[in-house]
Amino acid sequence: MILPFDIIILVFLIVAAVIALNVKDLLSSAMIFAIYGFLICLLWAEMGAVDVAFTEATVGAGISTVLFIATILNTRRRSSD
Amino acid sequence: MVEFFLNTVKPNFNYWVYVILMMVGLWSLIAKNNLIKKIMGLAIFQTAIILFYVSLGVKDGATIPVLEQVPVEAAGTVAAASTAGAFADGFANPVPHVLMLTAIVVGVATLGVALALCQTIFKEFDTLEEDELLRKIKALPDDV
Structure with a gap:
């Protein structure tokens, strides 16, 4: 574990999570959630869990973003909160 | 301070960050009105x-849990296993990683x-939107 990287990534992680949940445009929200996925993938790699890191990169940042975008395109893009 | x-x-x-992220997700599950935002919180x-x-598997000064050198003649024997065990302090604990690999895959299935x-x-x-949904469900006739 590399402590400076650790602290920087974790702070960005909280910021990305809060922004993703507070943006009213759901498509932007899905993209910021993809950023959150990549940040957490970086965090796993930095903590020595490389197998978890590449699973998170494909599944967490890739497939879940595709699922979110597909759902938003089939429903409504605006959110009330 | x-x-x-x-x-x-x-x-x-x-x-600390794990508790904060967990509470952010829980807050979204409870307080958000849009169903997609709720799923994002989940x-x-x-x-x-x-x-x-x-985080449980992290050790100070440890590297990724990949063993670089095992003597060829000793590979697969008890001696090789004990040699690897002697250097276990230098590697992150891989058991939580493997457990969480399953959790990530199950997580994307529930998300889908x-x-x-x-x-x-x-x-x-x-x-x-949750409030509109509740209003529309209440407006339905009873026998639907």
Whole structure:
């Protein structure tokens, strides 16, 4: 574990999570959630869990973003909160 | 304040962030009105728990759990296993990682099912906002 990287990534992680949940445009929200996925993938790699890191990169940042975008395109893009 | 940060927060920073992320996800599940935002909060909650488990496997000065050298003639024997065990302090504990690998895959499956249910709800009620949904469900006749 590399402590400076650790602290920087974790702070960005909280910021990305809060922004993703507070943006009213759901498509932007899905993209910021993809950023959150990549940040957490970086965090796993930095903590020595490389197998978890590449699973998170494909599944967490890739497939879940595709699922979110597909759902938003089939429903409504605006959110009330 | 600075002393509190250096003595209490910094050595356990992963655990503090895991609790914060978990509470952010829980807040979204309870307080958000849009169903997609709720599902996003569920995913954040899940990554927070994975963060907790992976943090358990971290050691100071440890590297990734990949063994570089095992003597060829000793590979696969008891001697090789004990040689690897002698250097175990230098590697992160891989057991929580393997457990969380399963959790990530199950998580994306639940995410897919939840979003599919969202699309079905949207087809039926033409909205994803919780308050409108409740109003429309209450307006339905009883025998539906």
